Amino acid sequence: MELANIEKLIEKYLNAATSLQEEATLENYFTQGDIAPHLQEYEALFYYFAKNKEEIFTETIQLDTKKRPNKKLKWLSIAASIAVLVSVFIGNQEYRKYQNEKTFAQVSNALQLLSFNLKKGESAIAKVQTYENTINTILK
Amino acid sequence: MKTRDATGFYQNNEIRKINATMKQSDFLKMVFPFKNKVFRFAKRLLASTEEAEDATQELFLKLWKNREKIVDYKNIEAFAMTMTKNYCYDRLKSKQASNLTLIHSDYKEKETSLDKKIEYRDSVNQVHRLIQKLPEQQKMIIQLRDIEQYDYDEISKILGMQPTAVRVALSRARKTIRQELTKTHNYGVS
Structure with a gap:
């Protein structure tokens, strides 16, 4: 394809006056690699058009609403199951902590009771001690 | 579809009959030649591959549900493209309404x-x-x-x-x- 013709076609192309065939000619020229220096700015444009024609829809068309997996729902369910797992884990931890606190409270209560009773005994012993001391001083 | 005009009325009736009892496989065969065009058109408007895939699925489902009306449209492909345009416009509008911005995926070259x-x-x-x-x-x-x-x-x-x-x-x-x-x-x- 001679250059003069390409230049003419470019002019027509910009005025939206080219036929589909002429536009195919342009695309061929600009994607074959050997392009006149002053026309190089068009290379990327026609290369882009050519490449975009090749893009395809890779999924299979689903006509049954039930079968069609909803992507957003899928992600939502993944997020929900993670949330459940995390909350079970944290809940379990909290429950254990609570159980521990409860046992600690019970034990410390019991110990307090014990120490209270022991103190009672101690004061009784102390009384006996003073009594004994007094007796000793008298007897001496 | 393009030869329909030649014998007009009779063929029109034939198609109506086919549409009423159309199987999924027949429908898929019919839309197969332009499914990529629908997808690319949706992608141009929605600027995201994932959105365009969803839109394409949604669109063909709509077309399937309305298959009995299809016969009234001379050119199914053009009709599907118009539906794509309208569907994408609605998507864009609802995106704007809910204040979500579309993720503009840049054009990526595969064999760079x-x-x-x-x-x-x-x-x-x-x-x-x-x-x-x-x-x-x-x-x-x-x-x-x-x-x-x-x-x-x-x-x-x-x-x-x-x-x-x-x-x-x-x-x-x-x-x-x-x-x-x-x-x-x-x-x-x-």
Whole structure:
């Protein structure tokens, strides 16, 4: 394809006056690699058009609403199951902590009771001690 | 579909019968030739592959549910493209309403590492950005003409515009792109 013709076609192309065939000619020229220096700015444009024609829809068309997996729902369910797992884990931890606190409270209560009773005994012993001391001083 | 006019009424009735009892496989065979066009058109408008995939699925489901009405439309492909346009417009509107912004995925080249220069890849990316920046109508016309190679009558049918208006908008779009490309080319700004 001679250059003069390409230049003419470019002019027509910009005025939206080219036929589909002429536009195919342009695309061929600009994607074959050997392009006149002053026309190089068009290379990327026609290369882009050519490449975009090749893009395809890779999924299979689903006509049954039930079968069609909803992507957003899928992600939502993944997020929900993670949330459940995390909350079970944290809940379990909290429950254990609570159980521990409860046992600690019970034990410390019991110990307090014990120490209270022991103190009672101690004061009784102390009384006996003073009594004994007094007796000793008298007897001496 | 295009030979229908030759025998007119009789064939029309034939098609109506087929549509009423149409199986999924027949329908899929019928829409197969233009499923990629629908997808690319949706992607141009929604600017995201995932959104475009969802839109394409949704669209064919809609078309399947309305299959009995299809017979009333002379050109199913053009009808499907119009539906795509309307569906994408609705999507865009609801996105705006819910204040969500669309993720604009940049155009990605698949076999870049082979032998293309980075500079060259940049200019192809630039073409993508320039087209995405065009007004919606011009963007659609560029897509339908320069990528899908529809003739002006088909484009005017799909978009509900006068053929002359299509040409004017197309010329404007092409000139805008050219102008920007020339600027970059001359000043070496990327």
